[in-house]
Amino acid sequence: MSAIYLDCNATTPLEPRVRDVLMHFLTEEFGNEGSRTHAYGARAKQAVQNARDQVAMVVGAQRDEVIFTSGATESNNLALLGLSAAAREQGRCHVITTAIEHKAVLEPCAALEHSGFSVTYLPVTEGGWVDAKAVCAALRPDTGLVSVMAANNETGVRQPLAEIAEALGDHPAYFHTDAAQVFGKEIDMLRNKRIDLLSISGHKIYGPKGIGALIARRRGYERPPLRPLMFGGSQERGLRPGTLPVALIAALGAAAEISQREAEKRRAQCAAVRTQLMAALEPLGPRLTGDQSQVMEHTVNLAFPGLDSEALMVAVKDLVAISNGSACTSASYTPSHVLKAMGLSDDEANACVRISWCHLTESVEWGALADRLRQFL
Structure with a gap:
């Protein structure tokens, strides 16, 4: 045993119902989402769009605010490093994060520091959560991004995202959260519209590995000014080139819908x-x-x-x-x-x-x- x-x-x-969706699109509906000349491609495209709706619904976003990635690590990198060019142009080269973030946030922050950014690593309480007042106190006129995880992967301690969002108010800094541990589990927590960017992974919600998403909410009519980290195609609004893994995406969508329900x-x-x-x-x-x-x-x-x-x-x-x-x-x-x-x-x-x-x-x-x-x- x-x-x-x-x-x-x-x-x-892997949730059995998600596995069924995954296998269906691996073995039966295996078309390329980018193929526009036949029904296989059309059905693949519809599956991807349906998954966008399923993922978006969990956090109260729109389908065109969902960018599919390989997982939360890539999403974190796209959020932090993808904003860096616009941050330089706007003179907002200060980042706030916490000392308990996943390495998928801490290492991109270190890369930003090496390129000239200033990063503030906030301490946490003995209880394992960051004080929203500390985030507010660390804000500067040149702060361009605040990144605080939704819950810690090692301790399970939830972070006060709602209080941090309120503290940020109308400050222009973008608010990002690594939501891998709470997506599909803490529904209301991630529906706060002040959270601009959310990173998720399929394999944390009973879906397959190798698929995730970055939700990039618009402010009014303006999208976060992300720039691609890779080049070679126009997929995902030009932010993430490469043939979309339809089976993985459909499975992520199913996992998201079931998790919410x-x-x-x-x-x-x-x-x-x-x-x-x-x-x-x-x-x-x-x-x-x-x-x-x-x-x-x-x-x-x-x-x-x-x-x-x-x-x-x-x-x-x-x-x-x-x-x-x-x-x-x-x-x-x-x-x-x-x-x-x-x-x-x-x-x-x-x-x-x-x-x-x-x-x-x-x-x-x-x-x-x-x-x-x-x-x-």
Whole structure:
């Protein structure tokens, strides 16, 4: 019997209904969306447009505000680096972000710094969230972009996007959020019209890997002044050249529509799992990471006194598959920059593990997991 998968913040299982859509467009409706001379191309084009509507509907956007990408990492790069040319022209070369962002935001910010931009990395509270007042205090006349994730992938702590949006008010700076962890899960959170740019990934909402989107909302009649990072075609309004992966796009659309429709049901299922997990582990005295009032229902980041994360994962590897950090930086054994930013010491950060689940997670024998851990404590 294989270990039960509990690493859904890294990637989710493929929803069976989404898999059916994916296979249909891989094997039956395999036309090129750019082919305009036959019905195969026309049906592919219609599938892509339908997916735009499905993705846009989740966040209250319009279909022409959806730019398909390979995932949130590419979307983040397109948002941050794609605005840089216009920012220079407008004299707005200051960026505000946080110390707990995913590397897909922090590394583009570093690239901007190397090209002459000024970047402010805001600290976070011990609870793992950035104070909206700190964002407001960091604003300058030359601030061109504010980028704050919607929820952290390691801790599950939601960020106060609504308060930040209100603090930004009518400041001309664009507001971007890496919404990979909350898209299709926290519906109202992403419908705030002051959020100009949103990055999403299909494989975080029970869709396939290799597909995502950047939602770029218009302000009135003006689109964010994005410039392409790659060249070679006019696809996606000239911002992302290359043949559109129709099957992946259709699957993302299906995943988005289902996620919106079933968000509350899935949230309740995840909350029930959390209750069972905490009831089993509480007698062991775990140290929970982050402000638990702001943590998403499907995530727990914790540590046990005297047991480092590597030893913990080895101890339970035949029971559950869990992680001790972001999958995107798993090759690095340095303490998590997220946990360090929250004030944890190296030893405390190295002791933390993340457990994340979803509505498709198999039933877990939490008592057996607790018994196994008790042997090492």
